[in-house]
Amino acid sequence: MAAHPRAVGTQLAVDVPDGGMGVEDVAALVRRAQQGDADAFGALYRAHVDRIGRYVGALLRDAGRSEEAVAEAFLHAWRDIRQLREPERFVAWLYRIAYRRAMAEARRPRADSLDEAAHVLDERRDASPESAALAAMTAATVRSALLELPDAYREVLVLRHMGELSHREIAQQLGKSEEAVRVAYSRAARALRGQLEQRGDT
Numbered sequence: 001m002a003a004h005p006r007a008v009g010t011q012l013a014v015d016v017p018d019g020g021m022g023v024e025d026v027a028a029l030v031r032r033a034q035q036g037d038a039d040a041f042g043a044l045y046r047a048h049v050d051r052i053g054r055y056v057g058a059l060l061r062d063a064g065r066s067e068e069a070v071a072e073a074f075l076h077a078w079r080d081i082r083q084l085r086e087p088e089r090f091v092a093w094l095y096r097i098a099y100r101r102a103m104a105e106a107r108r109p110r111a112d113s114l115d116e117a118a119h120v121l122d123e124r125r126d127a128s129p130e131s132a133a134l135a136a137m138t139a140a141t142v143r144s145a146l147l148e149l150p151d152a153y154r155e156v157l158v159l160r161h162m163g164e165l166s167h168r169e170i171a172q173q174l175g176k177s178e179e180a181v182r183v184a185y186s187r188a189a190r191a192l193r194g195q196l197e198q199r200g201d202t
Contacts, residue, residue: 021043021047023088024088026044026047026087026088026090027087027090028087029041029043029044030044030081030087030090031087033081034081034082034087041077041078041081044077048091048094049070049074052073052098053066053067053070056069056073056098056102059106059158060102060106065105066102066105068105069101069104069105070098070101073094073098076097077097080097089175091172091173092172092173092174092175095173099155099158103147141196141199145192145195145199148195149188149192149195150191152184152188153184153187153191154188155174156170156174156181156184157185157188157189160185167181167182167185
């Protein structure tokens with residue numbers, strides 16, 4: 001079931017709107033894709049590529065690296081889709097793949113990659129204390145602090161602030177209750193503040 005990410009992007013990016021499918025529609029397409037149906041995976045690609053692109057773009061703040069990370073994310077999804085045991089969780093699974101590919105890109109040394117990752121938070125209208133603190137940090141400081149957090153904490157912070165998802169949307173993506181997400185977010189925010197304080201940046 002191998003495919004080249006560029007080929008997937010070129011061949012399949014056509015007319016399905018971002019987020020235009022219900023959970024059952026997505027699950028049905030996933031089941032078809034797991035049987036090797038490239039057209040079904042194409043529909044999944046078209047439905048989610050824009051939002052995944054915005055999410056990865058917010059993480060990396062680098063158009064070239066974001067494009068590469070998105071392409072790699074969909075390549076990995078196509079390659080590994082048969083391993084997904086719960087087709088209804090496809091979107092959460094895809095976000096996790098995209099996050100890992102973005103972090104891999106972020107760790108790859110490159111002089112012009114230290115853009116202002118926290119700048120995206122400056123543009124939020126509802127500036128929470130966490131947003132205000134993050135917006136004041138440099139990209140390198142924030143990324144370094146995030147990488148020190150447990151995966152579960154890092155994921156909920158990134159989805160909330162950089163993926164621009166509500167607590168309810170995060171709960172849907174992760175298959176958790178909204179209350180569980182709120183608790184995880186609160187703990188993650190405290191952990192991040194602790195990491196930033198250790199660096200003398202708060």
